[in-house]
Amino acid sequence: MKNTVLITGCSSGFGKLAAKKFQSEGWNVIATMRSPEKEAELNKLDNVLVTALDVTSNESVKNAVSVGLERFGRIDALINNAGYGGHSFLEQFTEEQIYAMFETNVFGVMRVCREVLPYMRKQKSGTVINVTSMAGYMGLTLTSTYSASKWAVEGLTESMAMEYKPFGIKVKAVAPGAFGTNFVSASDNNFEGGDEEIRESSEKIGAHFLTVVEQMQNQSGKVADPQEVAEKIFECVITDAPVHNIVGADAEMLKTMMDSMPRQQFIDTLEDLLLPKN
Ligand SMILES: NC(=O)c1ccc[n+]([C@@H]2O[C@H](COP(=O)([O-])OP(=O)(O)OC[C@H]3O[C@@H](n4cnc5c(N)ncnc54)[C@H](OP(=O)(O)O)[C@@H]3O)[C@@H](O)[C@H]2O)c1
Known part of the structure; x- marks a missing residue:
């Protein structure tokens, strides 16, 4: 029997x-998304079921898992990929924005896991991959809320890996560095939020952050694909x-730096790199 993967986002x-990738490797794919009616590519591929799944809705998650199982009979791997970023000072976000980010990036992951895990337990096998971020390993400027959401999932992953090992289920995280997807345009920033001092500061820090990321990617000599x-x-x-996996030249560089020195020294080094000098 072919393996089946369910992927969010x-x-x-x-x-x-x-x-x-999974389809080309011979897997059945339950390719889920919020608006499947807009999809024009994946639904043309053999053994790919494109179906609706919004990670913030219990009903939508239940329905997607049930439709997927009906079509392929099993789920061997679950990829919790759906998520989005947001760059601003903590004070700039509205409370609704903070809760919404956790609803998708954290509770969304838990929701899909809780629906799929009982089937994996019945199969006595399965792999869950949670897509986190290098911001889930370290504090970066203007990412406090996003970082908190991705750290939460790194912690969730490590604990789940232990909890579910006796059931034959593997749980791992993949933490990417910066890549040119729709991530930046889809980010829920709020640079207009907060008082004048915070707004000015976020503009300066934001511009500096982009320069540093660019420099790091240039230094590595590789285009982030x-x-x-x-x-x-x-x-x-x-x-x-x-359990923990890093991907991307910038993330690898930062992780190597992080592992090579005491934590506070790493934090001081990052501050030096990410806070503009004037
Ligand atoms: N690109 C990077 O630099 C980077 C770095 C580190 C981590 N990540 C993480 O990688 C993952 C994928 O991001 P990406 O870079 O591929 O960005 P992307 O192109 O913007 O893709 C994000 C996907 O998540 C979906 N999504 C958002 N909210 C959802 C919800 N409530 N329910 C279901 N799907 C939802 C989006 O669907 P819609 O089209 O409906 O909005 C989209 O399919 C995210 O978890 C992100 O945090 C990205």
Whole structure:
């Protein structure tokens, strides 16, 4: 019997590329997205079921899992990829924006896991991959809310890996660096929020952050290709990859730096890099 993967957030970026990767490797793919009626590519591929799934809705999650199981009979891998960013000072976001980000990036992951895990337990096998971020390993400027959401999922992943090991279920995280998907345009920033001091500061820090990311990517001499993330996700499903996985030259560079020095020294180094000098 063919393996089946369910992936969230397949309308673009890593999710769409992962759907194509699994399909090309002979897997059945339940490619889920919020607006399947807009999809024109994945539904033309053999063994791909494009179906609606909004990670913020219990009903939508239940329905997608049930439709997927009806079509393919099992789910061997679950890729929790749906998510979005938001860059602003903590004070700039409205409370609704903060809750909404957690609803998708954290509770959305839990919701889909809770629906799929009982079937994986019945199968006595399965792999869950949670797509996090390098912002889930370290504090960066203007990412406090996003970082908190991705750290939450890194912690969730590590605990779940232990909890579900006795059931034959593997749980791992893939943490990408910066890649040119729709991520930046889809980000829910609020640079207009907060008082004048915060607004001025966020503009300055934001511009500096982009320069640093660009410099790091140039230094590595590699263009960040989102396909790399799709390949990493697939590799983590089919191999004995560890619980925590990093992907992207910038993320690898930062992680190497992080591992090479005491934590406070790393935080001081990042501050030096990310806070503009004037
Ligand atoms: N690109 C990067 O630099 C980067 C770095 C680190 C981590 N990540 C993480 O990687 C994951 C994928 O992002 P990406 O870079 O591929 O960006 P992307 O192209 O914007 O894709 C994000 C996907 O998530 C979906 N999504 C958002 N909210 C959803 C919801 N409530 N229910 C279901 N789907 C939802 C989007 O669907 P719609 O089309 O309906 O909006 C889209 O398909 C995210 O978790 C992101 O945090 C990205």
